[in-house]
Amino acid sequence: MVFEVFARKSRGEALRHIGNLNAPDAELARVYAFNTYDEEKWFDLWVVARSQLHEVYSRSDAGEVQRGEH
Amino acid sequence: MELSAQVRDAVRDLTLVLADSKRLLGMRYAGWMLGAPEIEAGIACASMAQDEWGHGRLLYALLKEFGDDPDAFEHGREPAAYRNVQALDVAPDAWAALVALNMLVDTALTVQLEALRGSSWTPLAQRVGKMLDEEQFHAAHAAAWAHWFARTGDAGMRELRGAVGRIAPVVSQWFGPDSDRARALVDEGVLDAAGSTLRERYLARIAPLLASVGADGHAPPSFDRFDEATRRVPGSAPDGETIRNVRGDRNRVFLMD
Numbered sequence: 001m002v003f004e005v006f007a008r009k010s011r012g013e014a015l016r017h018i019g020n021l022n023a024p025d026a027e028l029a030r031v032y033a034f035n036t037y038d039e040e041k042w043f044d045l046w047v048v049a050r051s052q053l054h055e056v057y058s059r060s061d062a063g064e065v066q067r068g069e070h
Numbered sequence: 071m072e073l074s075a076q077v078r079d080a081v082r083d084l085t086l087v088l089a090d091s092k093r094l095l096g097m098r099y100a101g102w103m104l105g106a107p108e109i110e111a112g113i114a115c116a117s118m119a120q121d122e123w124g125h126g127r128l129l130y131a132l133l134k135e136f137g138d139d140p141d142a143f144e145h146g147r148e149p150a151a152y153r154n155v156q157a158l159d160v161a162p163d164a165w166a167a168l169v170a171l172n173m174l175v176d177t178a179l180t181v182q183l184e185a186l187r188g189s190s191w192t193p194l195a196q197r198v199g200k201m202l203d204e205e206q207f208h209a210a211h212a213a214a215w216a217h218w219f220a221r222t223g224d225a226g227m228r229e230l231r232g233a234v235g236r237i238a239p240v241v242s243q244w245f246g247p248d249s250d251r252a253r254a255l256v257d258e259g260v261l262d263a264a265g266s267t268l269r270e271r272y273l274a275r276i277a278p279l280l281a282s283v284g285a286d287g288h289a290p291p292s293f294d295r296f297d298e299a300t301r302r303v304p305g306s307a308p309d310g311e312t313i314r315n316v317r318g319d320r321n322r323v324f325l326m327d
Contacts, residue, residue: 021110022108022110023108025214025218025221027210027213028110028218031114031210031214032111032113032114034207034210035110035114035118035207036110036113
């Protein structure tokens, strides 16, 4: 499974997408995120399964709004 | 607090046991930086190896406090002189066997370090906190893999049970007997507990993981021929190739003073 990794530098800052990783489950994804992304000193670090991200919409090259698939 | 001569010897022995165990555990993790189930697992092994080597280096350096030369310990000993946890003598031949080392040996070393947190021997007490912070993620790695094996429940889990069964007795024995030597370490405040109390803490720590994979780690320890100074049974040693790599034999010419 692919997990997206988010972090922020300081309290109150917006979460920032910093990368992704492969892991068989969320428990291992948390460990791997620490091992892989802890080189920088983050305030906090999060993972979420890519399958849990639901697109609301995206724009085509022509600027038209296209609703995401559920 | 000034340590008695008998306890000073025991503290030096314990420091060397921990240093050698961490160095060898680092080698065992490093052996799986390539060939782990996925690149992320390889990175986890690299990260844990780096932690263990850092802890080993720090512990060898502490031997200066006893008038020893850390370089001689790091580069000048034969395999038979190493005092690592015996379960680290042989490279794990399968991923499940590495996970078993992660579950049992890494946890045992952590339980031993925790007993040194408020140690009257301040050089070590001051350094234990950072090591234990890093160890949290080694424990999380062991738990996550144990749960993965439990969930997938295939041949891998049988392999994990087998590896746990092979190393559990030696790790259980490693905490040693409730001897006068062990008691003196507690009485002088070097350790907050020793022997059977630490063994119980370790067994309580690993119990949920063992239960999740249906393994039994409760081997009643035997202290037949057990040497308290080295925490090993004499007559065994880590493999020569690993120790040649640990010492850096092939690159001795590049070793700086």
